[in-house]
Amino acid sequence: MTEYGIVFNLDSCIGCRACQVSCKIWNGLRAEETSFNPAGYTNPPDLSPNTWMLMVYHEGVNGQGPFWLFHKWQCMHCSEAPCAKACPVNAIEVHPEGPVVIRPDKCIGCRYCIEACPYNVPRYDPETNKVYKCTMCVDRIQNGLAPACVEACPTDALEFGPWEELVRKYKAAGFEVYGDNVNDYVGRTHYLYVTRRYRDIGSSEGKKWNEYIGLPSDPRGALPPVQAGRDVGAGIAAAALAGAVLHALYWRAKRVQEKAKGKS
Amino acid sequence: MGREVKLFSELEIWAHKHVIHFAAALIITGLIISAQKLPSPLDGVFEWMAYALGTPASKAAAALGASPLEQGYDAYSLGVQVARIIHRIAGVGMALIGVVWLLGELPRIKKWQVWPEGGLGEAVRNLVRYYIGKEKPVFGKYNLGQKLWILGVVVGFTLLFASGLIMWFRDSFSPSTWELAHTLHVWLAWLGIAGLVIHVYLAVGIPEHKPMVRAMFRTGTAPEEFVKDHHPLYYEKAELEEEEH
Numbered sequence: 001m002t003e004y005g006i007v008f009n010l011d012s013c014i015g016c017r018a019c020q021v022s023c024k025i026w027n028g029l030r031a032e033e034t035s036f037n038p039a040g041y042t043n044p045p046d047l048s049p050n051t052w053m054l055m056v057y058h059e060g061v062n063g064q065g066p067f068w069l070f071h072k073w074q075c076m077h078c079s080e081a082p083c084a085k086a087c088p089v090n091a092i093e094v095h096p097e098g099p100v101v102i103r104p105d106k107c108i109g110c111r112y113c114i115e116a117c118p119y120n121v122p123r124y125d126p127e128t129n130k131v132y133k134c135t136m137c138v139d140r141i142q143n144g145l146a147p148a149c150v151e152a153c154p155t156d157a158l159e160f161g162p163w164e165e166l167v168r169k170y171k172a173a174g175f176e177v178y179g180d181n182v183n184d185y186v187g188r189t190h191y192l193y194v195t196r197r198y199r200d201i202g203s204s205e206g207k208k209w210n211e212y213i214g215l216p217s218d219p220r221g222a223l224p225p226v227q228a229g230r231d232v233g234a235g236i237a238a239a240a241l242a243g244a245v246l247h248a249l250y251w252r253a254k255r256v257q258e259k260a261k262g263k264s
Numbered sequence: 265m266g267r268e269v270k271l272f273s274e275l276e277i278w279a280h281k282h283v284i285h286f287a288a289a290l291i292i293t294g295l296i297i298s299a300q301k302l303p304s305p306l307d308g309v310f311e312w313m314a315y316a317l318g319t320p321a322s323k324a325a326a327a328l329g330a331s332p333l334e335q336g337y338d339a340y341s342l343g344v345q346v347a348r349i350i351h352r353i354a355g356v357g358m359a360l361i362g363v364v365w366l367l368g369e370l371p372r373i374k375k376w377q378v379w380p381e382g383g384l385g386e387a388v389r390n391l392v393r394y395y396i397g398k399e400k401p402v403f404g405k406y407n408l409g410q411k412l413w414i415l416g417v418v419v420g421f422t423l424l425f426a427s428g429l430i431m432w433f434r435d436s437f438s439p440s441t442w443e444l445a446h447t448l449h450v451w452l453a454w455l456g457i458a459g460l461v462i463h464v465y466l467a468v469g470i471p472e473h474k475p476m477v478r479a480m481f482r483t484g485t486a487p488e489e490f491v492k493d494h495h496p497l498y499y500e501k502a503e504l505e506e507e508e509h
Contacts, residue, residue: 089341090300106341108348111434115443126435128336222443226450230301233454240458244465247395251470254398 001096003190004141005163005179006150007170008072010195010213012157015041015070017055022152023074026137027052047073049125049132053149058213063204071193071213072149072158074134075100075121076179080187082223083113083122098163098190099136107131115226118186118219136190163190170194178210183218268485269502271405271476277484279365286358287460293351294453297344311340318343352432359425362418380408381497405498413463417456424452 024031029050037045041057053074060067081100084092091106092113102113102122109129113122122133137147145151146160159166167180170192176199179189195209202212211217272280292313295302299310318339325342337345369376380387387408394401401407406414430437430445437445467477475490491499 088298088301089344091341104336105338108337108341108344110348111442112446115439115446130336222439222446225447229447229450229454230298231303233451233457234303234306237454237458237461240461244461244469248465248469250396251398258398 003096003163004098004160005166005190005192006136006147007159007161007166007192007194009157009159009175010069010071010193010209011197012155013070013072014155014157015055015057016154018152018154019072019149019158020051020053020055022148023053023134024051026140026148027135047121047123047133049123049128049130051123052132052134056214062201064201067201069198069201069213071215072191073121073214074191075136076119076186077134077136077190078182078186079189080185082116082118082185082221085227086112086116086223088112095138097138097141099138099141100190101135101138102131102133104128104130104132112226116221116223118216118221163192166192176209178215183220185221185223186219267488268483269488269491269499270485271479271491272484273368274484275365275368277480279361279368280480282361283358283365286354286361289354290351290358291453291457291460293347293354296347297351299344314340314343314347316343317346321346352428355425355428358421362421366418377404377406378411380404380411384408401494401496403495403497404501405495409466413459416459420452420456420459423448424456427452 023029029052032044032048032050034044037043039045040059042054044051044054047054053072056071056073058067058069058071077098077100079094081092081094083102084090084094084100088110089106089108091103091108092100093103094100107130109124109131111122111124111131113131114124122131124131137145137149140147150158150160167177170177171180173196175194175196177192177194179192181188193210193213193215198212199209201209208217292310295306295310296313296317299307299314301307302310318337318341321342322337322339381404382390382402390402391408393399394403394407395409427445427449430442431449434442467473467480472494475486476494479486488499491502
């Protein structure tokens with residue numbers, strides 16, 4: 001089973017939003033009425049149950065001059081998917097091909113996955129009581145096609161292929177890669193972000209390039225204390241049970257001892 | 265039959281019985297909700313309960329004209345949803361019982377012995393002397409362990425209820441608030457279960473404590489000899505009170 005990845009090349013993206021539109025079309029997601037976003041070009045302004053990916057526009061001026069960057073925001077499809085670990089009904093499946101998919105027939109809308117996600121991706125819909133996010137077009141991948149966004153990209157800023165090969169290829173070509181080895185919380189991600197041109201974009205502010213486009217170098221979510229509660233907690237309860245059994249044996253032995261000594 | 269000493273009021277017996285049922289509902293539904301994340305073999309024990317709730321619920325839904333697919337749930341998830349509803353209702357019920365009980369105890373607030381007689385150190389030593397040494401205990405009505413349990417239940421349940429409400433109405437709170445609430449809720453629930461195991465064991469697993477079980481569940485009283493032997497400081501207090509009347 002091949003493990004796939006999608007590379008987003010920061011250098012080639014022109015912010016045309018073909019990916020955003022094709023995602024809507026393929027997944028049958030209805031359009032959202034929006035208005036001017038004072039924060040910038042990004043529209044709709046946020047992911048939603050009906051907007052599974054967004055073209056995010058970063059513009060401004062830094063020590064190196066004006067910048068105008070685009071980055072594609074959607075589920076990162078983490079190998080250690082904390083959302084899947086958080087889900088109490090195991091509605092989130094981590095496929096061997098890479099996609100991390102929420103099964104709507106199983107989702108109970110508890111939103112524990114939202115607590116766990118360090119990239120702020122899953123979105124809850126109060127009308128259907130379910131959580132939605134990018135599926136990496138698992139339905140297309142499992143049928144030999146590339147994801148919709150990749151097919152739509154006019155500049156080949158998106159590349160779909162075997163994950164290992166993609167990492168190797170881009171590193172060999174001198175690109176900075178985000179996603180091949182992120183941290184223990186997410187593992188590695190099946191969405192890989194690469195750049196050559198913008199590797200130093202954050203240097204005047206002491207930031208790494210990935211942080212500049214909103215990808216944390218050490219992504220963390222709220223799962224660990226809950227996970228610890230589940231594991232350690234069950235252990236404490238088991239210890240209490242063991243303690244009770246041991247005490248019962250001890251107490252009984254003491255009683256036998258007392259009887260033998262003639263007390264009653 | 266000799267003299268009986270009054271230990272528990274009718275309200276206390278009522279409250280305790282109801283708390284047991286509501287706690288059972290809360291714990292069982294709580295474990296059903298998190299069944300898939302429990303360590304083996306616990307997961308198997310509670311997963312079937314989700315199906316037990318979900319399968320009839322889906323049949324009822326179909327009979328009422330909405331198929332589970334329309335509602336978007338497989339039988340397991342529907343069962344977890346049912347468990348969540350029961351869990352929330354039981355939580356509110358438990359809070360109400362708690363309020364009734366507390367209101368009932370407040371009038372006798374002057375008689376509350378919150379701090380152990382003789383101080384903390386002595387109380388710890390007494391506890392060890394009895395439970396490990398099996399010597400004659402020098403306890404008041406409640407030994408240190410029992411006092412800590414009552415305190416733990418009142419504080420713990422209040423926090424469980426508050427964190428539960430935050431998670432239930434999470435749209436009214438910030439993400440960091442519900443993340444904290446979730447963490448608190450998981451930890452307190454397990455500590456509560458652990459405490460309950462110990463509480464039930466000490467009540468029911470130690471044959472010498474049978475008179476106390478009878479007092480808590482049936483008569484509200486225990487034989488004079490038992491109280492003199494196991495809770496001598498309380499016996500003295502009770503005697504003094506009787507003399508005053």
